[in-house]
C-alpha cells in the first residue's frame with residue numbers, strides 16, 4: 001500500500017506563519033547520555049505549527065474544540081484537487097467544475113507545496129470559494145498553506161467555513177501527490193479544550 005506523508009517536519013528552522021519568531025517551535029533536550037542513561041526532550045509549540053487542524057473555536061467563541069472532534073471526520077476518504085496552476089486566490093469559479101459532493105473532504109494542492117520557505121504571497125482560498133464549499137456542505141478542507149486565507153481583515157474564509165463546522169487542515173505538503181481520491185488519516189494530538197493542534201497527516205492509496 002502506498003503511503004504519502006503529507007506533513008511538514010517540525011524543527012526550529014521550519015517555516016512558520018509570516019516568519020514570526022514567536023511562532024517558532026522550541027525543542028530542548030532535558031536529559032541525555034552525557035549525564036544519564038536515557039534521552040528526553042520537550043517541545044514548546046504553537047498549535048498552528050506545521051500541518052495542523054483548526055476547529056471552530058479558533059475563530060468562534062464557544063465554538064467546537066478538539067474535544068468535539070469525531071475521528072471519523074479526519075480518518076476518511078478525501079479528494080485531492082491539483083490547483084497548481086492558480087496564481088493568487090482559489091475562487092468559486094476555480095472550484096465550480098470540480099466534482100464536489102456533500103460530505104466530501106477536499107484537499108487543495110497548490111504551488112505552495114513546491115517550497116518549504118514561507119511565501120508572503122501564498123495561494124489561499126477566497127471568501128467566495130469558502131462560501132461555495134459551504135453551500136456544497138463539505139465536511140472538511142485542507143490546504144498546503146499555513147493559513148487558508150491571506151490578509152482578509154474580517155477573516156471571511158475562516159469564519160465562513162468554521163461557522164458551518166467545516167474542519168480546516170493547514171500546512172499540508174502535497175507536491176508528490178497526484179490528483180485523485182485517497183484515504184486521509186489526519187489525527188491531531190489529543191489535547192483537551194483547544195482550538196486546534198498539530199498532526200501527522202498521511203494519505204493512503206485506495207485500492
Ligand SMILES: [Zn+2]
Nearest residue numbers: 048054170196
Ligand atoms: Zn490554524
